[in-house]
Amino acid sequence: MEDNINSEGASSSSSTTTDNMLLPIANVGRIMKQILPSNAKISKEAKETMQECVSEFIGFVTSEASEKCRNERRKTVNGEDICSALQTLGFDDYGGALKRYLSRYREIEGDRVVINQNKPSGNNNNNNNILQEDFLLYTSTNKTPNNDNLFD
């Protein structure tokens, strides 16, 4: 049986192929809620649709990244492959910011190993906050979506 996440005709409710391969609706709903004004409400169906879209997004980007790896005869899909795939597929803003997020993450992970070796009490929370602040800086030039497409 075809179990392809990209297959057409995936039903929106009680889907079969993607049912257990969705991100939790609570997490997805939370991200949606936090970007909207406080008086906004989101229907359950809208959240479910978003869940499916995210899974499709992951599959779409991963396929692109994995094909690149195959062409370059590499076996492991890494963070940079994801960043490049995002840029290839038109998600330029994400790709650029995430590349820097990734290199900062790698720096911090390297530092964390050193810190943990020297100080058992660890600075894990601080490291994650630094990473988050850096990411905010790198994404501060993101444009909010313009309305042009909607009023064509």
Place this chain on the structure above:
Amino acid sequence: MRQPGAYSKLLSGGVSGKTGPHSLPLARIKKIMKKSSEDVKMISGEAPIVFSKACELFVEELTKRAWLITLQGKRRTMQKDDVASAVITTDIFDFLVNLVVEDRNNSTAAVAANKLG
């Protein structure tokens, strides 16, 4: 630095700042990645982490666009069709069109998609 707009949560730290380093379950992301294609054999540890952030950005962008459509309809509750319309009217979301339009005979989204061809 540009001031964030009304809907931007950049200053407040976004989702990750409040719920912990990653707001989406990494193991689940990895499973979805593996399922996407038979080519995918090995995935580095950092790939799901990058995806966690990318998915957040994706949800935020699609949500913002859908909300604009909700507002156009003078409503305060985002409906599934708002999300579908946002998908249809945004080029980079073309890969989602078949997912959101399951019934080409009914629903506003289907009608819109049919018009766009």
